[in-house]
Amino acid sequence: MAIDLRGRAWTSLLGLAAGDALGSQFFVPAHRAAFEARTLPPGPWQWTDDTEMACGIWKVLARTGRIDQDLLAAVFAEHHDFDRGYGPSTNRLLRLVREGGDWRTLASGVFDGRGSWGNGAAMRVAPLGVWFAGDLDLAAEQARLSAEVTHAHPEAVAGAIAVAVAAALAATGPGKPGPFLDRILAHVPEGTVRDGIRQARTLLTIGDPASAAAALGNGRQVAAHDTVPFCLWAAARHLDGCERDGFEAGFWATASAGGDIDTTCAIVGGILAARPGTRIPAAWLPHLEPLPSWIGPPGQRDGGMTMDELFAEPPAQWGLRGDPHAWAALRERLNAMPVPEDPARLEDLLAATFLDVVGVDPRTATGEHVYREEFAHGGMSSGHVHLPTWRDRLLPLLLARGTRH
Numbered sequence: 001m002a003i004d005l006r007g008r009a010w011t012s013l014l015g016l017a018a019g020d021a022l023g024s025q026f027f028v029p030a031h032r033a034a035f036e037a038r039t040l041p042p043g044p045w046q047w048t049d050d051t052e053m054a055c056g057i058w059k060v061l062a063r064t065g066r067i068d069q070d071l072l073a074a075v076f077a078e079h080h081d082f083d084r085g086y087g088p089s090t091n092r093l094l095r096l097v098r099e100g101g102d103w104r105t106l107a108s109g110v111f112d113g114r115g116s117w118g119n120g121a122a123m124r125v126a127p128l129g130v131w132f133a134g135d136l137d138l139a140a141e142q143a144r145l146s147a148e149v150t151h152a153h154p155e156a157v158a159g160a161i162a163v164a165v166a167a168a169l170a171a172t173g174p175g176k177p178g179p180f181l182d183r184i185l186a187h188v189p190e191g192t193v194r195d196g197i198r199q200a201r202t203l204l205t206i207g208d209p210a211s212a213a214a215a216l217g218n219g220r221q222v223a224a225h226d227t228v229p230f231c232l233w234a235a236a237r238h239l240d241g242c243e244r245d246g247f248e249a250g251f252w253a254t255a256s257a258g259g260d261i262d263t264t265c266a267i268v269g270g271i272l273a274a275r276p277g278t279r280i281p282a283a284w285l286p287h288l289e290p291l292p293s294w295i296g297p298p299g300q301r302d303g304g305m306t307m308d309e310l311f312a313e314p315p316a317q318w319g320l321r322g323d324p325h326a327w328a329a330l331r332e333r334l335n336a337m338p339v340p341e342d343p344a345r346l347e348d349l350l351a352a353t354f355l356d357v358v359g360v361d362p363r364t365a366t367g368e369h370v371y372r373e374e375f376a377h378g379g380m381s382s383g384h385v386h387l388p389t390w391r392d393r394l395l396p397l398l399l400a401r402g403t404r405h
C-alpha cells in the first residue's frame with residue numbers, strides 16, 4: 001500500500017476520534033448551552049466505543065495488512081473497555097469472546113439468530129476504507145470482513161461497506177455530492193441501507209440537517225439503516241469544502257440533527273478527514289483525548305519508525321513561547337504514523353502538518369512569527385510561533401531524525 005494512503009487513513013482515524021469525542025460531549029447536560037451556541041465545551045473530550053473499535057481495526061491492519069477476523073475479534077475483546085459506551089449486545093459479545101467464546105457463533109446468534117444490525121460496524125470502518133482506497137472492491141470486501149466479527153446482519157454489513165467506500169472515495173475520488181453517492185451505491189448490496197442512501201441522493205439539495213434526518217434517521221435507533229444514509233448525506237454535502245472549514249461545518253451539521261451523535265459524528269469525521277487537505281480545527285486539538293497507547297506503532301509489520309519518535313526528545317532551544325506547544329500539537333497530530341521512507345515525502349508531511357496545526361506553510365510564509373491563541377499559555381511572546389526557528393532548526397532537526405534510520 002502506498003504510504004500516503006496509510007497517512008490519510010491515519011488522518012481519517014483522527015477525524016473519526018475527534019467527531020466521536022466532541023460528539024459524545026452533547027450527552028453531557030451541562031454542555032447543552034455551549035452546543036446551542038456552537039461553542040466548544042471544556043475538555044478533555046473522551047472518545048467512546050467508536051474510536052476504541054476503530055483503533056482495533058487499525059491495529060490489525062498495521063499488523064497483518066488485511067482483516068484477519070479471528071485476530072480482530074481477539075483485539076476487540078482484549079481492549080474492550082466497558083465504560084466506553086458500548087451497546088449491551090456488543091458488551092456481552094466481547095466479554096464472552098474474552099472468556100473463550102467463538103465470535104462466529106456469538107455474532108450470528110444474537111437477536112434470535114439474525115445477527116446485530118446496529119451501527120457499530122459502520123462507526124469504526126472509515127479508516128479501513130482509506131487504507132484500501134486504491135481498490136474499492138477490496139475496500140468493500142475488507143469492510144464486510146471487519147463487520148461480521150460483531151455485526152452479522154446484512155444491513156450492518158451494508159452500512160460498513162457504504163462508509164468504507166465513502167471514506168475511500170473521499171481520499172481519492174470525486175468531491176461533488178451526487179457522483180460521490182452514486183459511486184458508493186455501486187458497491188452497497190440491496191436492502192434498507194441502500195434504499196436510504198438512494199433517498200439521501202434525492203435530498204442533496206436540502207440544506208437543513210434536521211429535515212434530512214427526519215427522512216433518513218439520525219441514529220436514534222442505533223441501527224445501520226437509520227444512521228448511515230444520513231451520515232453519507234452530511235459527508236456528501238461537506239466534502240467539497242474540506243480544504244476550508246468543511247470538517248467543522250460537517251461536524252456541526254451532523255451533530256445538530258441529534259440522535260446517536262458520537263457515532264454519526266465519528267462516521268462523518270472519519271470520511272471528511274480522509275479528504276486531502278482537510279483540517280481538523282486547531283482549537284479542538286488541546287481538548288481531544290489522545291488515542292490509546294495500545295494502538296502501537298502502525299509500522300510494526302515492516303519495523304518502521306513512527307513520527308512520534310521524531311518528537312520524543314525536545315530541541316535544545318526554542319524560538320518563542322508558542323514553539324513547544326506547536327511541537328506538541330504536531331507530535332499529537334502525527335503520533336503513530338509511520339515515517340515515510342523518502343526524505344522528500346517526510347519533508348512534505350512535516351510541512352503539511354505544520355500548515356494544518358499552525359496555519360501557515362513554513363517554507364513559504366513571510367514574516368517572523370505567527371500567533372495562535374491555542375498556544376498562548378501566559379508570559380512574554382506567549383502564543384507566538386517563531387517561523388525562522390522552525391524553518392532553519394526544528395523542521396531540519398525532525399527531518400534529520402527521520403532520515404537517519
Ligand SMILES: [Mg+2]
Binds near residue numbers: 084263
Ligand atoms: Mg460511541
